Amino acid sequence: MRAFEYLSASSVREAVEALAARNGRARVLAGGTDLIVQLREGRREVDLVVDIKAIPEANRLEFDLQTGLLVGAAVPCYRMVGFLNAAGIYPGLAAAAGLVGGTQIQGRATLGGNLCNASPAADTIPALIVHRAACLITGPQGERELPAEDFCTGPGQTALQPGEFLLALRLPPEPEGFGAHYVRFTPRNEMDIAVAGAGASLRLAGSPARIIEARVALGAVAPTPLLVREAGASLVGKAPTLEAFEEAGRLAREAARPIDDMRGTAAQRRHLSGVLVRRALETAYQRASRGGDA
Amino acid sequence: MATVWVPALLRDLTGGIERAQVAGATVREVIDSLEAQFPGVRARLCEGDSLRPGVAVVVDGAVSRQRLRQKVKEDSEVHFIPAITGGAG
Amino acid sequence: MTPGKVTVHTRINGEEVTFLCEPRQSLLEVLRMELGFTGAKECCNNGNCGACSVLLDGVLVNSCLVLAVEAEGKSILTVEGIAPAEGLHLLQQKFLEHAALQCGICTPGFIVSAYALLQRNPRPSEQEVRRWMAGNLCRCTGYDKIIAAVLDAAACLREKASGEVRVP
Amino acid sequence: MNEKETYRVIGTRPLRPDGADKVTGRALYGADLRLPGMLYGAVLRSPHAHARILSIDTSAAEALPGVKAVVTAADLPDVEAKVASLGEGSVNTRYQSWNILAREKALYYGHAVAVVAAASVHIAQEAVKLIRVNYEVLPPVLDVLQAMQADAPILLRDLRTDELGEKGSALTNVAAHHQTKKGDVERGFQEAAVTVEREFHTATVHQGYIEPQNATALYNQDGRITIWCSTQGSFGVRDQLKDILDVPVAQIKVVPMEIGGGFGGKNNVYLEPLAALLSKKSGHKPVRLTMNHADVLSATGPTSGSVIRVKMGARKDGRITAAQAWLAYEAGAFPGSPVTSGMGVIFGPYAIENVLLDGYDVVVNKPPAAAYRAPGGTNAAFAAEVVIDELAEKLGMDPLDLRLLNAAKEGDRKADGVAYGRIGCVEVLEAARNHPHYRAPLPGKFRGRGVAAGSWGNYGGKSSASASVNSDGSVNLVEGSVDIGGSRASISMQLAETLQIPVESIRPQVADTDTVGYTEGTYGSRTTFATGWAVYELGRRLIGLLCERAAQLWDVEPGQVTYEGGVFSCGGQRLSFAELAGKMDETGGAVVASVSVQPETWGPAFAAHIVDVEVDPETGKVDILRYTAVQDVGKAVHPAYVEGQIQGGVAQGVGWGLSEGYYYDAQGRLANASLLDYRMPTSLDLPAIETVIVEVPNPGHPYGVRGVGEVPIVPPPAAIANAIYRAVGVRLTTLPMSPARVLEALGKA
Incomplete structure (x- = not known):
């Protein structure tokens, strides 16, 4: 591994200043499960690694019925999943975050890191998108917010500007009649990267129930995680039926732009997009009809 | 006389004969006898003064480590088979 | 540019240990090459096999995916710290009784991983053990005897802790 | 030789002598x-x-x-x-x-x-x-069929096809053509009422040891x-x-x-x-x-990918009349694929009158093939055992009954003409047929049960060992066989059995090349067989030496001293092993012995596997629900490690069958050179693996040992393929049977 310096930043300001001073040659370290591998394999070269785990704001994990969930970028998956499961909230996000690696990886990997690594196959990003998560970004120009679907711009590429870093993620409260889920397909039952993944959320209202809001997002079938607006739109106003879910799945399949690689074939990914969207919607619907995720 | 099972790829030299009764007290002598009956056999089975590295000789069911020096009995069965390999090297 | 070495203060298996390292050195590299804790094995070296598992402040991690400098102020438990002062830990004993190891290279990682599991969940189901251990690869055993050893150790530890009678 | 019917040590399950070091992290591996x-x-x-x-x-x-x-x-x-x-x-x-x-x-x-x-x-x-x-x-050559074409890019500047000593004239990538022929397959196929012919493809796979x-x-x-x-x-x-x-x-x-x-x-x-x-x-x-695992996967191992064509025919009553196979194995960059081993395995469990096998060893731009557990056997059995399953289906026969009807027995001749000695093929197939798993109902949609058989020849080879008796009756054993899976235990047990002393009294040590006599590697299922034989001879020699010491003490001829039940005796005089060991000083000093053996009487192993799978027809994913492996091991020296060998072989076979395989891009770069993307099974991918040990002692070993480690990897992919067919009605003929391939076979993607 090429040599670099290490800074454990204790404040947002210290981190921002250190990142800005290195002009793109510095990188944030949270869980390290991607960054350390990339540095070791020479896929990324930096002069400085800025550890954000000692920054209080990056470790926040808070839930409020009015403002929703706030997850600091340095919160490891096991901690967040445990928090969500214990409180019985955001089961769709818990499902996605719980899939990131095996137990050892769960002990280190973070939601923020999963997002910043910007893998097309990242499990948590479709879940964040369907939860309408916002990315809280901080940098030399202060803080800004960006919808999760706009954060990744290409494989390994994000909307972060020089000197900026992802500080936290904010998820709005799950409204009445809301349900969300993420499912992925992997050949192995663990320790695998999604061949395809699908997140889905919907909100039900009325009696008989109609879908009043819906979001569908795909992973591993395009250069970035994909919000499939037309699939979500197709559901709005409809009754929550298998036919409606399958139609959303069909639209998702059409939106997918998959490739052949060592993890799967394009044809397989296209097919799975439809299947997984339907399955995600089925579980999201079950959650919604039980009176919301909470 | 020992019975030699002629390897499939040598049957062009034996006129299609699959089994031959040949004299010899060792595998070396058996091959000499075969050569006398079917000229060219020795050059295919041997390389210099030893059995080819890729060829194994089985006498009465056991793969022989003595190879050309292996003793052969009057009623022995002798097979030349491809040496079992696991991989290169 | 060669950045200088950094001083890191830790507790390893209950003992205070201070070491010097380069920022690019992983915790695994320092444990093995500088401090002599070779029980943590360097195998895949990118988080995919679990052979280098250690507990970092009580959390199971792959030490190949931790920079040694990150261990500042933290406590580390390696396989060398599992056994009590006398004899073996029950998990270690059960691994031997069940023949749960063949080549043994993955064994320290499995023992540390199982130790972490039983601290959290003293009564795991077979499926819970299999899921927890999915980050520890073994190529020799087919996992069968490892799972049996962990379940047996869990039952014995419960029995020891509470005088509980085992139900077969 | 098996004069002993009951053993004191063999067949028990002692703790392995190197165990404490391995569970505490103290054992020193190369990188330590x-x-x-x-x-x-x-x-x-x-x-x-x-x-x-x-x-x-x-x-x-x-x-x-x-x-x-x-x-x-x-x-x-x-x-x-x-x-x-x-x-x-x-x-x-x-x-x-x-x-x-x-x-x-x-x-x-x-x-x-x-x-x-x-x-x-x-x-x-x-x-x-x-x-x-x-x-x-x-331009790279990555495919075995492409490499065989006349206009393929040539890898090596001097390679000509060898056909048993005859060299071809043209430069080629085909290093060798082997042929085995028995009877007349044309005539055999004419006699057949049913024939099945299929082509199979198997991916390049790696041994996947965890330590680089x-x-x-x-x-x-x-x-x-x-x-x-x-x-x-x-x-x-x-x-x-x-x-x-x-x-x-x-x-x-x-x-x-x-x-x-x-x-x-x-x-x-x-x-x-x-x-x-x-x-x-x-x-x-x-x-x-x-190395790291990227190096391991891209530059060591692997074992050959292959293309295999199989044709088999049978009479209405199920008797197989002819079997033909064409096998082309990737050797990697240099000649030396295990194709001949594949030819040995392909119809190994069956007595078939007419057989024709053609095998090709072909170089391609991949790392040179290294041995992998029953090298070449899994590829071959995948092809043959799927075809036999289809024969059974067409004949309307139970697949195990069909196999039993054609099973090889002592005296039957293999394709190469060599007759089998005492083997346990029938016993294994019968044990599988009678196993509760085979009879158990398998309710539920998209579920199926498959079976497959497998054979492996095993091996002997050179082994050496030496020992010295300590004054407390313990024995220091020095052996040259590297201990990969508990062989210190199985070797010590055979020495303890011979010496009639507790296994805990044996202190085994694996020595370097300056310290012990020539010993071949721990491969070919040979260690418990051959090194076990060496320590059997070693034990007898030590007993002989100790009889001389007792004779000295008692002033009798050594031939008058007997050793029975751990006690030397002559007339009324008795000394236990430990007691006599304590008197070495008075009788001439240290008692030491060394032996070297090279046994040629190893015995083949047979296995039959039963597997239940569930297929998700929407994703193509295959889950293993239940697995039973039946195997003849000759004699199980340490049954727990025998079970472990079988379970480990099954696990590797499941990986080979479902998820493992090299993925090269068009430029020939290995795209999945990591343990993340080279998908070996995790603990969550496998069920409990039940083992059934059948013991048909090998008459060519003092304790009846055959060899255990290799044959369990042979049947799994075929058994799984047959189970998938019963579950969803499609025959998979390409390994791995990945979700994408299952979907494709189902016409979904």
């Missing part, structure tokens, strides 16, 4: 060794699958502070000249040398090109990046070379080093460290000669080289 002043190495590997090396410039690497030595192929002895003087027999040495460091051409992605030793591994890795190699990139290759070398000022490494056979390493480095055997000492898995993949040397050369060039400093 630290020597004073040790340097660390890194290897530069070819990014191209097929390229001519025009030049290598190492000057910038050499100039980097901390770099102590750089080695390229120019530093290896010129084996070419040696080959010329020795004839074709040395051709493997030349290829091996070319594999150690690419000479004229890089022949696969990951082929080592240069290697650096430096003060730290990080400096060595930085230095490697400074080496400039000028390549002329050539490592080697530490000290090339001393006096020319002595010491190598500490992870190997299945220390003497094999010594032999290879002698040839590759062109140094006398006496100059080399190989110290086998604990080994973190091998499965056949740690017989060949990769790093050892490089570490030795770096040590020499760096001023005789010890040098350590280790």
Whole structure:
């Protein structure tokens, strides 16, 4: 591994200043499960690694019925999943975050890191998108917010500007009649990267129930995680039926732009997009009809 | 006389004969006898003064480590088979 | 540019240990090459096999995916710290009784991983053990005897802790 | 020989003697060794699958502070000249040398090109990046059928097809054509009422040991070379080093460290000669080289991908009348695939009158094939056992009944004409048919049960051991067999059985090549068989020596002393083993013995596997619900480790069947060279694996031992394929049977 310096930043300001001073040659370290591998394999070269785990704001994990969930970028998956499961909230996000690696990886990997690594196959990003998560970004120009679907711009590429870093993620409260889920397909039952993944959320209202809001997002079938607006739109106003879910799945399949690689074939990914969207919607619907995720 | 099972790829030299009764007290002598009956056999089975590295000789069911020096009995069965390999090297 | 070495203060298996390292050195590299804790094995070296598992402040991690400098102020438990002062830990004993190891290279990682599991969940189901251990690869055993050893150790530890009678 | 019907030690389950070290992390594997002043190495590997090396410039690497030595192929002895003087027999040495460091051409992605030793591994890795190699990139040949075509790019400049001593005239990638012929297949197929013919493809797969290759070398000022490494056979390493480095055997000492898995993949040397050369060039400093898994997957192992065509015919009553197979195996960059082993396995469990087998050994731009657990057997059995399943279906017969009807028995001749001795094929198939698993209902949609059989020949080979008796009656045992899966236990148990003393009294030690007699590697299911035989002879010799000591004490002839139940006696005089050991001083000092054996009477192993699967027709995913493996092991010395061998073989076979396989991109770069994307089964992918041990003792071994480790990997892919067919009605003929392939077969994607 090429040599670099290490800074454990204790404040947002210290981190921002250190990142800005290195002009793109510095990188944030949270869980390290991607960054350390990339540095070791020479896929990324930096002069400085800025550890954000000692920054209080990056470790926040808070839930409020009015403002929703706030997850600091340095919160490891096991901690967040445990928090969500214990409180019985955001089961769709818990499902996605719980899939990131095996137990050892769960002990280190973070939601923020999963997002910043910007893998097309990242499990948590479709879940964040369907939860309408916002990315809280901080940098030399202060803080800004960006919808999760706009954060990744290409494989390994994000909307972060020089000197900026992802500080936290904010998820709005799950409204009445809301349900969300993420499912992925992997050949192995663990320790695998999604061949395809699908997140889905919907909100039900009325009696008989109609879908009043819906979001569908795909992973591993395009250069970035994909919000499939037309699939979500197709559901709005409809009754929550298998036919409606399958139609959303069909639209998702059409939106997918998959490739052949060592993890799967394009044809397989296209097919799975439809299947997984339907399955995600089925579980999201079950959650919604039980009176919301909470 | 020992019975030699002629390897499939040598049957062009034996006129299609699959089994031959040949004299010899060792595998070396058996091959000499075969050569006398079917000229060219020795050059295919041997390389210099030893059995080819890729060829194994089985006498009465056991793969022989003595190879050309292996003793052969009057009623022995002798097979030349491809040496079992696991991989290169 | 060669950045200088950094001083890191830790507790390893209950003992205070201070070491010097380069920022690019992983915790695994320092444990093995500088401090002599070779029980943590360097195998895949990118988080995919679990052979280098250690507990970092009580959390199971792959030490190949931790920079040694990150261990500042933290406590580390390696396989060398599992056994009590006398004899073996029950998990270690059960691994031997069940023949749960063949080549043994993955064994320290499995023992540390199982130790972490039983601290959290003293009564795991077979499926819970299999899921927890999915980050520890073994190529020799087919996992069968490892799972049996962990379940047996869990039952014995419960029995020891509470005088509980085992139900077969 | 099996005069003993009951054993005291054999068949019990003692704790392994090296156990405490392995569960506490104290056991020393190769990468755990630290020597004073040790340097660390890194290897530069070819990014191209097929390229001519025009030049290598190492000057910038050499100039980097901390770099102590750089080695390229120019530093290896010129084996070419040696080959010329020795004839074709040395051709493997030349290829091996070319594999150690690419000479004229890089022949696969990951082929080592240069290697650096430096003060730290990080400096060595930085230095490697400074080496400039000028390549002329050539088109790669990655597919065995493509490689066989007349217009395919040629890998090696001198390769002509060998057909049992007859060389072809044209340059080719087909290194050899083998043929086995018995009876008349044409006539056999005419007699058949039903025939099935199919073509099968299997991916290149890796042994997947968890510990990467490592080697530490000290090339001393006096020319002595010491190598500490992870190997299945220390003497094999010594032999290879002698040839590759062109140094006398006496100059080399190989110290086998604990080994973190091998499965056949740690017989060949990769790093050892490089570490030795770096040590020499760096001023005789010890040098350590280790691989990571990217290196392991791209440049060691693997075993052959293959294309196999099988045709079988049977009469209405189920009797198989003819079987024909065409097998083409990838050898990797240099000749030497296990195709002949595949030919031995393909119809191994059956007595068939008319058989024709053609096997082709074909070079492609992949790493040279290394042995992998029953090399070549799994590919072959996959093809044959799926065809037999289809025959059973067409005949309306139970698949195990069909196999039993045709099962090979003692005296039946294999395809190569050699007659089987006492084998347990029928016993294994009967045990499978009578197993509750086979009879259990399997309710639920998309579920199916499959069976498959498998055979493996096993092996004997050279083994040595020596022992000395301690005054307390314990025995120090020195053996040359590296312990990969608990063989210290199975060897100690056979010595304890022979000596009629507790196994805890045996102190086994695996020794280096200076300390023990020549012993072949731990491969070929040979260790418990051959090294076990060595310690049986060793035990008898020690008893003979101790009888002489007792005779001295009692003033009788040694022949009058008997040894029974752990007690020496003559007339009314009695001394236990330990008591007599305590009197060594008065009777002439230490009692020591050494033996070496080379048994040729190994016995083949047979297995039958039953598997239940569930297929998700929407995703193509196959889940294993239940698995039972039945196997004849001859005699199970340590049943727990026998079960473990069977379970481990099944697990590898399941991986081979469902998820493992090399994925090369169009340029021939291995895209899944990591344990993340080379998908070996995790604990969550496998069910409990039930084992059924059948014991048909091998009459060619004092304790009836056959060999255990290899045959369990042979049936799994075929059994799974047959189960998938019963579950969803499609025949999978390509490995791995990945979700994408299952979906494709179902017409979904």
